[in-house]
Structures are given as C-alpha cells and as structure tokens.
Amino acid sequence: MGGSRLAERLSHHVALSRQEQDALDRLEEQERLFRRGAIVISENDGARELFVVRSGWLHSSLNLGDGSRQIMRFHFQGDIIGLPLLAFSESPESITAVTDVALASFTRERVAELFDRHPRLSALILALSVADRVSLADRIASIGRTSARARIASLICEFFSRARILHGAGADAMQIPLTQEEIGDATGLTAVHVNRMMRGLADDGIIERSGHNVRLLDERRLISEANFTDRTGIETDWLPAPR
Amino acid sequence: MGGSRLAERLSHHVALSRQEQDALDRLEEQERLFRRGAIVISENDGARELFVVRSGWLHSSLNLGDGSRQIMRFHFQGDIIGLPLLAFSESPESITAVTDVALASFTRERVAELFDRHPRLSALILALSVADRVSLADRIASIGRTSARARIASLICEFFSRARILHGAGADAMQIPLTQEEIGDATGLTAVHVNRMMRGLADDGIIERSGHNVRLLDERRLISEANFTDRTGIETDWLPAPR
DNA sequence: CGCACCTTTGAATGAGATCAAAGATGGTGG
C-alpha cells in the first residue's frame, strides 16, 4: 500500500516532521478504486469528500449547456482533488478517471484538523493550491491568445514536466492515455483539428507518435512554439515552523 | 482610513473574533497608492510583498512573447493579490492598476505568522483562494468553448456579481472602467470584435451603454447567453475553531 | 485648443469548425 502520496509530494519541498508525516498518513487511510471512465465527483452534486490521487490520471471538467465540455486540469499521483468542496457545497466541476485510479478519500473536517494542528502543512497546501492556480492562468493564456498548434504543444510540455517530477528528470518519451477528443476539450479545439495539429508537430520532426506514446525529438522547439514556462519548483523558505 | 478591507470581506462569511480582527488590521497598516496604469508587480520580477486591495480596480495579466497579452483576472476591494509569491520567487504575472488604487502591503512572513496563530483565518484564505480558482476555471470554459458574444456577456455578469457583493444587491447599472482592448485581452478577442459584440448586446436590448456605464436591461437573457454561474457565496461550516 | 487615445464601421482574409466518410484499434464474448 505504501505511505501517503501527498507526503511524498510535500517532501519534495520540505523535510516533514514525524507528526506531520503521521497526520498525512492518516488522511490516506481510506483507499478507493475507480475504473477508467468513472465519474468520481459529478458537477452540481453535493460532494462530500476530498481525495488524494494515489495512482492514475484524472481530469476535472465543466459541462456547458450545449453539450460541449471544457477540461480544466489533469490530476496525477500526489495531487489533491476536490478542493472546491472547501468553498462550495455543490461541486462546480466533474472529476473523471482517465485511467483506472486509486484514490484516498477524506472529509473537510480532516482538513480543519490539519489547519488546527499543522500550520506549516496548511501553508504548504495553500502554496500548492496557488501554484495550481498559476498553471490554470497559463492555460487561459494558452487558450485565449495562442494558435491551435501552440496549445497542443503547451499541453504536451505540461505533461512531460509533471511526469518528470514523478518519474525522474531524464525521460524523453511517455504514455499520454488521452483521446484526441479529450485533448481537444482541454485546449478548446475540435478533435479533428487536434489530429491535424499533432500530425503537423510529428511531420515537422518535433515529436514522434505511436499509439498513445509520445517522444520528444526537439524539445527546445516544442517549448518555444508553446511559449511554455515550467512552474514545478515552489518556494518554502517563508513557511511557519513545523509541529 | 477605516479598518481592514480583508476583515470586511471575511466577515461576510464568518463572525471574526477580536484577536482575528486585530491580526487582519495589522496586515493593512501600510497603505500605498498607485496611479491608473501603474504596474504594481511586474512579470518575472522578484516580488517581495502581497497586497490587499483597499480601493480601485486592478488586473493580473500575462504577456506572451509576440506582444499579445492575456488578462487573467480583475481585482477589487478586499481581494488579496500577489498570492503567487507564496509559491514562486519571481512573479508569474503582472499586476496593473486599472484605476487609481489604494493597496495595503505585507510580507509573506506575515502570512506565516497568520498561519501559525489563526488556523481559522488560514483555512478561510484557502477557501477564498479555491473560490478564485473556480472562477478562473469558469473563465477557461468561457474562452475555450463559447462564442465571442457569450464571453463578453459572461464578463459583464461577473462584474455585476462582484460589484453587488461590495455595493448591495440591487444595482442594475455600474461603471466598467475598461477599454475595449482590455476587455478583449480578458476574453481572448480583438478590440474590434469586442466592439461589435457589445454593440450587438445593446442593439438586442440586453444592455444599455453610455461611456463606461453599463445598465442591465434583460439580466436573465444576459446570464443565459453567457452560461454564467454565480460563485460568490462560500461554505464556512467546516472551518476550525477561531482563536 | 490640440493631440493622444479610444470607439466605431467597413471590407478582405484566414484559422479553425463542421460535415462526411474511410481506415485503424482494441476490448468482449462466443
């Protein structure tokens, strides 16, 4: 089963005290499995729990009235999902499992306890949430002000950058278990146009594709076409003392 | 000078203890003024302080390589700005004063103190930050999946909804001190097209314009065309006990 | 009063959407 995935994530940034480690372990006592395609939290549902991703890919999305969908963000191991529950009783977004996933669930009362007892962890969670917000802002700029090709390039950059946190820095190839429709829903494009753009990137020798595997051939060019900025490192020197 | 604007904002949601009130007042000891157009925080600058907006409008934006700009979010009285400083040493975004503004500045060490001493305020700040994130997500859906007309409508809805928190629920008219270029930069459109869409909304009897004043004539229709969801109320029953 | 900036309108262009249909892939049950 292994320890807390959130603790793993946080310990990339600070050395956790034993008490902090324990508190985080307790958050992940409840493990739940969902199949590929399962809806973990449904838009406008009274959500009751938050989750930490233990393994797998998910996305959060918004369904527009006319049947179209916007995917806001993808979630990986160590991510906290369902944070909107801290502000709203009905979930503003749907969370869907992209692959089979294992999640650890906990209530917001657990979060209250954490804030009460562990100021440093609380501040760190705020910092992560702020970093997440900045990524969303980057996505807005990508969708609002760049070409279809740049949006696809940017999404690929983001996937590599986030995968490298989990699986080491070197990798130049990875599985992206998404359909072109999902990529379109994340970038504000149609599946057809996603296909043309990905083909374009491959034809120009920037990436190589086979099935859902993507290899970077010219990473520098991809980054520059995407206008991509890596936002993985976060600042921790200001945090309050651990308990 | 008056008390803390952040305290005012938070007291819409919970009754603050005397100690909490005092802690927030201390955050806003330093008042600073900026003229319309001034850049408060510049992208890629080593930012050193956070701010609470005491009065005026600002926006945060990202400048793309090719000279285009994306405005992520507008900020009003009681908003905390510069939160990215909690995660990044260099600001990922620029903050610009849209009107003359008064800001209260404080350091992240003050935030650390707050987390150490006031778990309920900390949790509340996280909740506000999460609510802000949800608004950004709504904006992504608007830009990624809706027509130019709907994006403009949605922005107008957001302005009214936020203005009503500050100035009472009834208002059906307000000043929107933005140029059409700024509206375009926020919605991912060109100024020319913003003009056409606003004219369209006015021609169809949905809004009425004179100068920068906008009056709602058919609010229901505006909301429905915009696919707008109001996200102003936030949940507070889960928060830890006050100190 | 004059100049800079903003708004408005028109005409031409273009990026991405839509519609349609032919391959490829893969999971399921027989």
Place this chain on the structure above:
DNA sequence: CCACCATCTTTGATCTCATTCAAAGGTGCG
C-alpha cells in the same frame, strides 16, 4: 483464439466566426 463491434484516428471539402487592415468619428486631458 478470433471475429465483431464500438470507439478512435485520419483525411478531404466546405463553411463561418473572428481577425486583420484601414480609416473615419469621439472623447477627454494637459
């Protein structure tokens, strides 16, 4: 193990919404 069916990818043709380019009015501030 393989055949079948649903789903996904790929490609072509056409259309449309928003951009671009251009230029004529407004507005307000110094």
